[in-house]
Amino acid sequence: MLDVAKAANVSVATVSAVINGSAPVSPELRSRIEEAIQVIGYKRNAIARSLKLGTTRTVGLMVADITNPFFTDVVAVIQDVLHRAGYAVMLCCNDEDVEMQDEQIELLIDRSVDGLIIAPAGDDETLKRIIAGANLPTVLIDRLLDGIDTDAVVLDNRRAVHDATLYMLGLGHRRIGYISGSLETSTGRERLAGYKAALEAAKLPYEDDLVRIGNFREKDAYKATMQLLTSTERPSAIFSANNLMVIGVMKTIRDIGLKCPEDVSVASFDDFPWADVFQPHLTTIAQPVQAIGEQAAQLILDRLSGKSPAAPRRLVLQGRLMIRESCRPVSLTPRAIA
Amino acid sequence: MLDVAKAANVSVATVSAVINGSAPVSPELRSRIEEAIQVIGYKRNAIARSLKLGTTRTVGLMVADITNPFFTDVVAVIQDVLHRAGYAVMLCCNDEDVEMQDEQIELLIDRSVDGLIIAPAGDDETLKRIIAGANLPTVLIDRLLDGIDTDAVVLDNRRAVHDATLYMLGLGHRRIGYISGSLETSTGRERLAGYKAALEAAKLPYEDDLVRIGNFREKDAYKATMQLLTSTERPSAIFSANNLMVIGVMKTIRDIGLKCPEDVSVASFDDFPWADVFQPHLTTIAQPVQAIGEQAAQLILDRLSGKSPAAPRRLVLQGRLMIRESCRPVSLTPRAIA
DNA sequence: TTGTACGCGTTATCAC
DNA sequence: GTGATAACGCGTACAA
Numbered sequence: 001m002l003d004v005a006k007a008a009n010v011s012v013a014t015v016s017a018v019i020n021g022s023a024p025v026s027p028e029l030r031s032r033i034e035e036a037i038q039v040i041g042y043k044r045n046a047i048a049r050s051l052k053l054g055t056t057r058t059v060g061l062m063v064a065d066i067t068n069p070f071f072t073d074v075v076a077v078i079q080d081v082l083h084r085a086g087y088a089v090m091l092c093c094n095d096e097d098v099e100m101q102d103e104q105i106e107l108l109i110d111r112s113v114d115g116l117i118i119a120p121a122g123d124d125e126t127l128k129r130i131i132a133g134a135n136l137p138t139v140l141i142d143r144l145l146d147g148i149d150t151d152a153v154v155l156d157n158r159r160a161v162h163d164a165t166l167y168m169l170g171l172g173h174r175r176i177g178y179i180s181g182s183l184e185t186s187t188g189r190e191r192l193a194g195y196k197a198a199l200e201a202a203k204l205p206y207e208d209d210l211v212r213i214g215n216f217r218e219k220d221a222y223k224a225t226m227q228l229l230t231s232t233e234r235p236s237a238i239f240s241a242n243n244l245m246v247i248g249v250m251k252t253i254r255d256i257g258l259k260c261p262e263d264v265s266v267a268s269f270d271d272f273p274w275a276d277v278f279q280p281h282l283t284t285i286a287q288p289v290q291a292i293g294e295q296a297a298q299l300i301l302d303r304l305s306g307k308s309p310a311a312p313r314r315l316v317l318q319g320r321l322m323i324r325e326s327c328r329p330v331s332l333t334p335r336a337i338a
Numbered sequence: 339m340l341d342v343a344k345a346a347n348v349s350v351a352t353v354s355a356v357i358n359g360s361a362p363v364s365p366e367l368r369s370r371i372e373e374a375i376q377v378i379g380y381k382r383n384a385i386a387r388s389l390k391l392g393t394t395r396t397v398g399l400m401v402a403d404i405t406n407p408f409f410t411d412v413v414a415v416i417q418d419v420l421h422r423a424g425y426a427v428m429l430c431c432n433d434e435d436v437e438m439q440d441e442q443i444e445l446l447i448d449r450s451v452d453g454l455i456i457a458p459a460g461d462d463e464t465l466k467r468i469i470a471g472a473n474l475p476t477v478l479i480d481r482l483l484d485g486i487d488t489d490a491v492v493l494d495n496r497r498a499v500h501d502a503t504l505y506m507l508g509l510g511h512r513r514i515g516y517i518s519g520s521l522e523t524s525t526g527r528e529r530l531a532g533y534k535a536a537l538e539a540a541k542l543p544y545e546d547d548l549v550r551i552g553n554f555r556e557k558d559a560y561k562a563t564m565q566l567l568t569s570t571e572r573p574s575a576i577f578s579a580n581n582l583m584v585i586g587v588m589k590t591i592r593d594i595g596l597k598c599p600e601d602v603s604v605a606s607f608d609d610f611p612w613a614d615v616f617q618p619h620l621t622t623i624a625q626p627v628q629a630i631g632e633q634a635a636q637l638i639l640d641r642l643s644g645k646s647p648a649a650p651r652r653l654v655l656q657g658r659l660m661i662r663e664s665c666r667p668v669s670l671t672p673r674a675i676a
Numbered sequence: 677t678t679g680t681a682c683g684c685g686t687t688a689t690c691a692c
Numbered sequence: 693g694t695g696a697t698a699a700c701g702c703g704t705a706c707a708a
Contacts, residue, residue: 048702092421108426367694
């Protein structure tokens, strides 16, 4: 900038005024400066600017698992919206690992991001302390944190699973296996609560034997399903609490020599783009990923520009049950082999 | 830092020495300073540090489409490796949009990233000028840029498609439709070249009618396949040049009332985690995503630490043909309807 | 309207 | 072994 000032025979203050339009500058000087900028190929240094202004125009985005298509879609939308608003996004994913998560959030804060968008891996005390301590605009997505009261956009998980379970119940299923996500997450807890609520509404008992923890991962779900399907009284249907796990569920069914939906009905949280192309066409709960991403980005943008109300805003969106062909009436399902 | 210095009754220089271990400090002063740091809750400002040191310990990662599971996996690995090395990653995805891409790369450079990892959307002159002008450590992944001679890790696309085509040829298929990616990308061109080479090896003519451009997107591939499948002499097999497009291919087949592999065989570039769980089990070319991500991260890390050789390193990995059930011998395929 | 000078928080260089 | 001080590049009072 000094070079530009010299070349144009003006002071740095004037150059700065031209670049930022922060003060009126006479046309002749303006054009002389603009030319000098071209010639020198000057580019303003964002680091120095950040140091002075105390803002980086960067937001940290941390999700538990970017390999999960749900998060991928949300991240893509967020990045897009934020980019259009002139913000860069720093991405971290921790593979659902709570310790890694703490490290990463520190890294983000250390880099002086202006705000944080987080889909936390677990309800971790350290994480919560760090977030509270950072005192940054924060929006939680997908998963809430107990005791952290910030902007957030989440799904009505309870209701979505409640409805899906009711649907399976309506098909006559009485023993519905449930592969749960980690109960350390709000989604894990809320989805399970929806399952329980539906059972209760149908005046059916809740059986511990029918629910297994799959931690939102394919591998764990595989094992969990294996236990369910090889138990003495095999369930006639299985609900998977997310997309990754349903693949594990299907693998188990295949490995055990069963067929879906002939032998066991399956439904799952999270939709797939290919769900109605490959067999069996999976019945799923579709999340409004586009809306989730857009809302989250907008929430942080509003906070950043100071035009949010003081009170945190909590957006709750609804899922949509996509009924396809992976669930069939229990009357068409052969009785479980003891 | 000034506060810490005051509290501990030392100079800022000494505090800095303690924090960075850049100079020997007497034990008593050291402990006094460390205590002050604790009490004040001091954290070193990375922005100021960057300004002084000229390094941000951040690398920019730009991929054409993070929604594509292939890129997602690679991004996840890169982020992981880089994080462990103390680097943050700034992510940009441009939805295969060349103009957006230019904007984003500018944004990244503007933020003073230390290095760049790029899977370019297209072979764009502006992009190349920007990259060359930035003079930053750069590694290209997946897709090469004509005339840009940097570190890179790519697949042997030509050979992979060549082998896959040969496989289909070996099944007796003579009219193999080819849904191509954008020819603006090196992967688009190389994969098509592999197809042509296989045809030539089999002494079969290359027919323009059989190849359609799908631009790596599901929608375009849908239309392209529709043209192929409704033409007077329908191909008995189709190869899709990536994962997103094969979904479009399958949708067309379904919508037209055909069956895979009964009526038309299908194979595709890029593997899916669920490929052997849902029907038809897709025959694909699996890319070593883990290795690609690790190598790319390592290349940039080496460059950043200055221990790379001056000459750019170009890593070429091999794909693996996963033969499953979506291709069958042409003798079992009913003759195309005129 | 324009220029000067200072401060943002670090680190490196040099005296002591 | 420790302290003073000059950069890093920018924005902005304040003075002219």
